Amino acid sequence: MGIKERKERHKEDLKQLILDTAKSLFTRYGYEATSIRKIAAEIEFSPTTIYLYYKDKSDIIYALHQEGFKLLSDRFVTLSNVEHPFERLKAMGRTYIQFALENSDFYELMFIMREPLDFLDTHCGEMDGDGWPEGDATFNSLIMTIMQCQEYGYFKGHETKTFALLVWSTVHGLCSLTVHGHLEHIVKNRQFFDSGISAMEASFNSFLQMLESMK
Amino acid sequence: MGIKERKERHKEDLKQLILDTAKSLFTRYGYEATSIRKIAAEIEFSPTTIYLYYKDKSDIIYALHQEGFKLLSDRFVTLSNVEHPFERLKAMGRTYIQFALENSDFYELMFIMREPLDFLDTHCGEMDGDGWPEGDATFNSLIMTIMQCQEYGYFKGHETKTFALLVWSTVHGLCSLTVHGHLEHIVKNRQFFDSGISAMEASFNSFLQMLESMK
DNA sequence: AAATATACTTAACACTGTTAATATTCAAAA
DNA sequence: TTTTGAATATTAACAGTGTTAAGTATATTT
CATH class of the missing domain: 1.10.357.10 (Tetracycline Repressor, domain 2)
Structure with a gap:
């Protein structure tokens, strides 16, 4: 089942992308600027998508x-x-x-x-x-x-x-x-x-x- | 002008009441619970009234x-x-x-x-x-x-x-x-x-x- | 082809600080 | 005594926040 693995990897990728984006916002603009909504906007996903990859x-x-x-x-x-x-x-x-x-x-x-x-x-x-x-x-x-x-x-x-x-x-x-x-x-x-x-x-x-x- | 003085004192009193209420909320429930809206609710004034006594x-x-x-x-x-x-x-x-x-x-x-x-x-x-x-x-x-x-x-x-x-x-x-x-x-x-x-x-x-x- | 699971979004809730515009109150001036 | 005007307080709104329930669309499995 290679397809499932590819999807798994995609899922891991998005989780990593969220973290990288958070890190980037955090490093550039500090804690204040690192809101879930701003991370979501940066990666062009809806805010609720974040909750599929991080608990809170x-x-x-x-x-x-x-x-x-x-x-x-x-x-x-x-x-x-x-x-x-x-x-x-x-x-x-x-x-x-x-x-x-x-x-x-x-x-x-x-x-x-x-x-x-x-x-x-x-x-x-x-x-x-x-x-x-x-x-x-x-x-x-x-x-x-x-x-x-x-x-x-x-x-x-x-x-x-x-x-x-x-x-x-x-x-x-x-x-x-x-x-x-x-x-x-x-x-x-x-x-x-x-x-x-x-x-x-x-x-x-x-x-x-x-x-x-x-x- | 005793009336003016009384109003002044009332003004000082309300400022003090706001601070006392803030202190009480802060001491009892911590920083989180000490919002302007909660202070206002506690003293039964509208939240904007606080801004007449404290800048922000x-x-x-x-x-x-x-x-x-x-x-x-x-x-x-x-x-x-x-x-x-x-x-x-x-x-x-x-x-x-x-x-x-x-x-x-x-x-x-x-x-x-x-x-x-x-x-x-x-x-x-x-x-x-x-x-x-x-x-x-x-x-x-x-x-x-x-x-x-x-x-x-x-x-x-x-x-x-x-x-x-x-x-x-x-x-x-x-x-x-x-x-x-x-x-x-x-x-x-x-x-x-x-x-x-x-x-x-x-x-x-x-x-x-x-x-x-x-x- | 129908059922199901996955990925994602919309809309809403309950908050936050803050401001502009509006209403009320009440002493002082006309 | 009525009018004026400043002081005081309120309503409504803006722009955010984290978070959740419900709905949609797509792709996989049966």
Whole structure:
């Protein structure tokens, strides 16, 4: 039955086309512009057709959130070359921040908005699912790196996972405040010494200096 | 002209009633339920009447955001009793976290959502305003405390404002990840040792331990 | 050829923020 | 005391949003 397969493939194609269109609108015009009706208009289908391929909006949002994690993952794999775990940890921080600044809409979807997690709760798992696979995988690589740092004598007396969460929170805090404009409003009318670099960079450097001294 | 004054007061009263109603809906049912139409229905006025007292929705959202800062400020003033700046810094962190957990909707309005800052940008200041008065005031008290810590020998070699931003980011990062459910999803299916306390508490304690060692 | 399954659309529901035009109210001026 | 005019409030509408029930048209199977 080759015909059935061809139809199946066509169906997969349209599902992919919807996602690509959503991604394009999202990347170009942000979250606001990414409505089901606008996606439908872009691919010249009726809005209800979208519902034949995605359960609801949170389903599309979750798929976009996954695309974001692919982008971040691509950046992280290049860091596996960095041998020394502490150097790698520092590079991960820089990469994470750079990703957040260059893909702020994706960052929001991945680490700030509730919608993707809502989708996981209401449409997937339901008690059995592993919570949040994308976030888990990313957090795991951080835990591994920090564990290796500890083998080199860093962060003594700190439980690995707890310390990993602490590191993530710090960097995420900087990114969150920056991406949503809070940092900009605080920096305004307050000279943050060290001309040339941003307040965020300065704070991140301060953080690295802090970590460095924990050996 | 006593009549004019009475009308003025009535006008102020209605403006306050709108805000109180918004606050009530917001506190009880969250951001979703706080629409202009629902506020109007609650006070039995037409939705357009709201626009005679508030420019637009972001105006109401900004007013609510200010209410949130009043609540946080009330909690912070009691900490001025704590004499030793480092003890005060720790207490500030705990208070901030507790506030975020107990008033997560307000926390979102104050430190996560863009809308209140959008209001400042488009309806106020416009080049001359001081950016974000409420955020500024809160951040200033943190800067002051950290400056006093430095006088006691803490955080040597770290620029005050930069380090204050670092501390804020860390605690905000923990709150942001918790309030939006990301932390919960990560902790799920991953035993975070130290039974009894949450992963967040554990990380915060790890942070305090880290700061303590910086003397 | 008739029955059935698939893919898609139209129309509608129940919301959202916001605005223009209209009506009501009520103190001040003629 | 009647008229005027500003302040206050409302109705109706616009342009959106996500989502669903019902209907259509096309292609496959019986």
